[in-house]
Amino acid sequence: MPRTVLVLGGGTAGNALTVLLRRDGHLVDLVEAKPDWNASAGSGITLQGNALRVLRDVGVLDDVLRDGFPFNDLGILDPAGTVLAVQPGVSFGGDDLPATVGMRRPRLQQILIDAVRASGATVRLGLTATGFDQHDDGVGVTFSDGTRQRYDLVVGADGLNSATRRLIGIDDVPVPTGMAIWRAPVPRPSGVEHTQMIYGGACFIAGCCPTGPDTAYAYLVERNRDRATIAPSTYADEMLALAKDYGGPWPEIQEALTDPELVNYTWFDRLLVDGPWHRGRVVLVGDAAHACPPTLAQGAAMSLEDSQVLAELLAAHDVWDDAVLTEYRARRYERVRTVVDASVQLGQWLLDGVRDADVPGLMGRTMAVLAGRP
Template identity: 70%
Template sequence: MTDSLSRSVLVIGGGTAGNAATILLRRAGVAVDLVEAKPDWNVAAGSGITLQGNALRILRELGVWEKVKASGFAFGSLGVTAPDGTVLFVAEDIRTGGPDLPATLGMQRPRLQRILIDAVRASGAALRLGTTAESLAQDVDGVSVRFSDGTEGRYDLVIAADGLNSATRAAIGIPDRPEPTGMAIWRIAAPRPDGMERTDLTYGGPAYIAGYCPTSEDTIYAYVVEGCRDRASIPTESYADEMRGLAQGYGGFWPEIVKHIDDPAAVNYTWFDRHLVEGPWHRGRVVLIGDAAHCCPPTLAQGAAMSLEDASVLTELLTTRGDWDDQLLTDFRSRRLPRVRMVVDASVQLGQWMLDGVRDADVPGLIGRTMTALKERP
């Protein structure tokens, strides 16, 4: 252990990346303040999430794996079906977290957030909800921060985990911004039909992709992927009608799922984005992690995993090196960039093949190569 015990960190953003970094740093004895803009800490946001083994490995590192396992639905295969529901083939998932963890686990996203929130609270971190960092003033020794509640703080390091549209990223002069890929996704949580034991994907039909994932013994989340439309042209009160119109063109479990697509407030519509900061991920003593630094479409279900890995790798460096300097933060990016770029590029490529109508694309090969590479520890 280094003198990191005497240092302080501000984490901006209480999502997956920020919560994970807070938990790990506090476990190492680092003083951490966590500020989150949403007063409710996003406890109700999202329908479901698919977590591959490499994400589960970090959740075990955080000490929350047993709660995650009890709350989610683990499985080890992926089915591909025709639009009418006929199962075309079933492939065994690659165990990217090692042989002692499931290949995949689905769970309700709000439940995962609550588990992480409980771990943050138990860590002893200082928390402020409904609060943002309004200004950052750096010098060679640290960062002085003024907050939206009128208070100020002084930190050895600021970790910006404030998401895809990170205000901190813009404030420190990093110009990279997310770009739409041309696809959008409709999502909803629903009861789990009897007999649904894994994720199934359908390519083609009324949408590019239709799929579902069990998230507990009783629940699933279902989704359909189409081309981007102007969000302003879709009234929110029509969201259920829009998703139901696409989903009812599929067979298998879909007729049962469609029965529950009736509340527009329960349907989420989001564009797919590609984002990867190509230059340094830090300016001085402010460093980006998670979606603030990179984001990809969910075609490989690796977004949360990449954010969790960021938190783990950065904490490892901060707690094993004596100097929290430019070289440490440069090494953090250098270690993460090849792996993150591989995931971002593969996730975007899978969608682009569909947009371009490529019928002979090596989808299984690309997925297999990527997931095999992810078996290596970050």
């Protein structure tokens, strides 16, 4: 008899999990708070090999490779734009996958939305869960429209500021790391065939990642500021002011920074739920359980791996009890902790101006972990 699962949150982790659970024959309701399913949110995303491996399992890899921009190298430039080094990438997904794919985040979201729709899952938009009534064999859920439904399992995939996390009494909250990032979608500058990063100058990092044949996203990382002091109408001007002295691809990028509504400003946060990731039959995945700065570009990959591991464990066990959900967290915790800690440490070294930091050592240790099984 198929079991019933409620997935709260229709982002990368929730969408992927929904497709995987439907493939295993479960009856899945996906509930997303945003009426538009976040179909147009974000500028760009960097997907490394371990993320691509999960997307292949979900069945959308061909679409991602077609609509994104696969590459294998990373370019390091000085603030004037001179190439200092081109480092070969490492594919954590296997030799048959590119090391990295850059793509427009709205396009990835639409690919996953289409996969959810095709899976036959029930989708309810503009809705949230407001309460859980836990039982040994399931969860009664009350929704914001006053309706109630019972499920065998509820999965909170509702992001960094997860309401599910709060509702089940997990008190961990995101903590700012001291950095912030400006992002904007732009036309792909000439000669940008892989991510190009500049360290130093007006910002800690000035980067550009191709997201398609004609598109890219540009980003600038600086010390965080009080967001209340920055009017959204000035976002393009703020990003231009920070970018004005950079060379390389940045003169072309600057020409495209004209619309403040296309510029996003976000603080970096750290989150890692140290205790159990579940209460009863409600369990967390993705940013609801852990989140880190994008200094390693592993946020989406960690969330996708959560979904894959949880789906595997649910498929392998006839009884969905505390032991299964505890095993899920045990499979994930050390790997996620390594990524979260390394991502934060890389940023902290920049904040502290440490010039002799053991970046190669930290990267090597982190890559060794990522090369293993999720």
